[in-house]
Amino acid sequence: MIRSLLAILKAYLVTSLLRNKAIIIGVLQMTLWMILFISPMILFSRPSIPREFTAAYAFIAILVFISYNMASWDWAWSLRQMMIRGILEHYIISGRPVIMVYVGLMPVGLLWVALSLAMVYVIMAILYAPPAIWVHDPLALIVGFACLLIVLCGYSLILGSSMLLSGTSGPVVEILSWVLPIATGGFTPLIMYPEILRIIALTTPFSYPAELIRYGLIGVIPALPTNKLIMIGLPYSLCFLAVALLLLRYSIHKIRRDGVKAIGII
Amino acid sequence: MGLREILWAEWVAFYKDLTRRKSLIVSFIVYPYILTLLFIIMGLAVGGLTSFGQRFHVSAITFFLTMSYLMLTLLIGADMIMQRPSSDMWAGTLPYILASPAPRVLRYLAVALPMLAPFIVQGIVCLTPVYVYYYGVEGSVLALLVVFLSVLAGLFMVPIAMVIMGLAYMVSEEGWRIINIARPLLLILLGVYYPRYLLPLVFRVATMIIPSSSLVEIIQYMLINNLTMSLASVLLGIATASFILLLPIGSKTVARWEEGLRFKGVKEY
Numbered sequence: 416m417i418r419s420l421l422a423i424l425k426a427y428l429v430t431s432l433l434r435n436k437a438i439i440i441g442v443l444q445m446t447l448w449m450i451l452f453i454s455p456m457i458l459f460s461r462p463s464i465p466r467e468f469t470a471a472y473a474f475i476a477i478l479v480f481i482s483y484n485m486a487s488w489d490w491a492w493s494l495r496q497m498m499i500r501g502i503l504e505h506y507i508i509s510g511r512p513v514i515m516v517y518v519g520l521m522p523v524g525l526l527w528v529a530l531s532l533a534m535v536y537v538i539m540a541i542l543y544a545p546p547a548i549w550v551h552d553p554l555a556l557i558v559g560f561a562c563l564l565i566v567l568c569g570y571s572l573i574l575g576s577s578m579l580l581s582g583t584s585g586p587v588v589e590i591l592s593w594v595l596p597i598a599t600g601g602f603t604p605l606i607m608y609p610e611i612l613r614i615i616a617l618t619t620p621f622s623y624p625a626e627l628i629r630y631g632l633i634g635v636i637p638a639l640p641t642n643k644l645i646m647i648g649l650p651y652s653l654c655f656l657a658v659a660l661l662l663l664r665y666s667i668h669k670i671r672r673d674g675v676k677a678i679g680i681i
Numbered sequence: 682m683g684l685r686e687i688l689w690a691e692w693v694a695f696y697k698d699l700t701r702r703k704s705l706i707v708s709f710i711v712y713p714y715i716l717t718l719l720f721i722i723m724g725l726a727v728g729g730l731t732s733f734g735q736r737f738h739v740s741a742i743t744f745f746l747t748m749s750y751l752m753l754t755l756l757i758g759a760d761m762i763m764q765r766p767s768s769d770m771w772a773g774t775l776p777y778i779l780a781s782p783a784p785r786v787l788r789y790l791a792v793a794l795p796m797l798a799p800f801i802v803q804g805i806v807c808l809t810p811v812y813v814y815y816y817g818v819e820g821s822v823l824a825l826l827v828v829f830l831s832v833l834a835g836l837f838m839v840p841i842a843m844v845i846m847g848l849a850y851m852v853s854e855e856g857w858r859i860i861n862i863a864r865p866l867l868l869i870l871l872g873v874y875y876p877r878y879l880l881p882l883v884f885r886v887a888t889m890i891i892p893s894s895s896l897v898e899i900i901q902y903m904l905i906n907n908l909t910m911s912l913a914s915v916l917l918g919i920a921t922a923s924f925i926l927l928l929p930i931g932s933k934t935v936a937r938w939e940e941g942l943r944f945k946g947v948k949e950y
Contacts, residue, residue, distance in 0.1 A: 440858050447865035454875040459724035459741070461732045472726040590708060593715045602719070603726040 419511050423519025431489075431523055441527070446534050450542070453477070453535070457543050466544035471633045474535060474546040479563075479601035479625050481531050486567040487592035489524040490517055491574035498579070498675055513667055514660070517571065548632050556631025558645050563624035565652040570595070570621075572659035576666040581676070601625045605638035613638055620655040623648030687783055687791040695795040709799060713807050716749035717742060720874075739905045743815050745874075747827060747904060750807055752873045754800045754835040755893055758793030759842035759867070763860045765792060766850050766938075775947045779939055785932045789843050790836075797835045804828035823903065830896050837892035837924045841867070843931030847938040854948065870894060876901050892927065895920035 432438045453473065460469045493516060497503040506513065539546055550556060574588065596602055598612075599621035605613045616622040617638065626637040627644050637644055699705055724733060724741055733741040769775040781788070805828055812820030812827075845863045849856035869875075870888045877885050877898050888894045895916040902908035 437858075440862060444861050444865065447862065447869060451865050451869050451874060454869075455720055455745070456723050456727050458736065458875070459728035459730070459733050461728040464728065469727040473723065476723050476726055590711060590715060593719060597715075597718055597722050602722045607725060 427523045467547035470544045470546040476602040486571040490571035494575040495578045551634035552631045555627045559627030562652045569656040569659035576662040579666040604635045620651045684787045691791045692795040713749040717745045720745040754831045757796045758835045759838040762842040763846045834893040834896035840927035840931035847934030851938045892920045892924040
């Protein structure tokens with residue numbers, strides 16, 4: 416099991432970071448996309464609010480967005496890639512649990528997120544102002560990041576399973592990775608949402624980590640008291656992950672019974 | 682083989698694929714709205730819609746919806762051209778393309794044209810209701826003008842896409858890696874989300890080599906109701922001149938790449 420995990424980690428590390436100057440190209444590409452999406456945010460800034468605070472809000476929004484993107488395109492999409500290349504059947508037959516693929520991918524995915532955030536910070540500091548980030552509440556921040564990681568795992572497992580079950584295509588994944596953080600308070604504090612949208616966002620497990628991280632990092636007042644956010648957010652995230660694991664198990668069982676879906680390249 | 686035959690072949694290939702994949706049609710419709718929503722929500726977090734309106738004299742919704750639609754229109758044709766060698770290599774059709782006597786410019790215009798056609802419908806459906814809401818009945822005329830200019834801007838991306846594609850694949854067999862960098866860079870230089878007129882003059886002049894960037898600027902001036910006839914003529918003239926200037930350069934770059942490929946041979950996948 417450990418050998419399999421290390422092999423996945425090594426393969427992913429080589430393809431996404433080392434082969435053909437992938438890290439340089441990846442960082443350059445990411446920087447340019449970030450400039451494209453960060454620069455219009457400056458157009459909204461209010462002169463009365465210090466630039467550093469505006470930058471901090473934007474930084475958290477980007478943190479959430481990059482995390483969802485990574486869970487969609489690095490973790491969940493890898494299962495589809497395995498299907499396209501005909502590797503998945505071999506992997507299932509080898510008797511190793513598919514979850515190991517995710518565990519092997521995670522360190523490199525998280526490394527990319529960290530690298531991206533560092534780039535975003537530098538770009539913001541150059542183009543606009545350095546984000547005013549300080550640890551406002553360490554407990555909320557730690558629980559927030561833990562919840563985010565759990566929710567991302569659950570989300571990517573559900574997305575991966577749905578690809579195995581239905582052959583979900585690229586555009587669907589792309590739309591999901593945009594809509595989810597927008598609809599669940601990933602970009603804007605829930606307190607600024609209309610009542611009905613706030614309630615909808617709080618019924619999903621995605622809103623809790625974003626609210627906790629925002630409070631923990633820049634002290635934005637959350638939609639619920641912090642202790643309530645922690646008390647509900649953590650168990651809710653774990654339940655979400657458990658459901659996702661069950662769904663993955665079911666999808667593998669279905670593949671064993673019916674075979675792999677025939678899907679297109681995109 | 683003339684433009685009509687190539688166009689028909691590209692048209693059939695594209696529309697068979699489009700109608701086969703319903704998710705692609707849905708994404709065509711919802712993408713401009715999702716991108717607009719993204720910028721509006723992010724804008725709410727960092728300042729607000731009022732400050733945007735006060736600064737630019739246009740509603741943020743109108744601006745970002747138009748720019749998101751424009752970005753997709755600009756990207757689709759250019760992207761299809763830039764990704765073409767990779768997809769042809771995978772499909773095994775690259776040797777036939779290399780052997781084809783069809784003129785290169787016509788070949789790549791034919792790639793972009795079918796892609797741009799659905800954007801006429803998308804633009805009318807997506808922009809007209811919003812423009813009528815913000816500008817009144819005159820908004821429908823403005824929407825039609827914006828759609829026309831956007832599709833023209835999409836078509837004007839062909840020569841620059843040919844240049845980038847030719848250079849990228851000449852430099853490396855895995856030219857798509859360079860194209861992945863060129864794509865966002867091109868969008869920044871086009872000034873889609875961050876208007877070019879807010880940038881320093883040197884930068885603005887440098888971006889004039891990209892034909893579509895001048896058309897993007899015309900649309901932005903139209904939205905803020907600040908477009909004079911003389912400015913529109915100058916920008917349209919620059920766009921047309923750079924398009925005509927870049928066409929032979931694009932053709933020559935692709936020819937150089939094809940020449941090298943004929944010498945080395947096409948990789949089989």
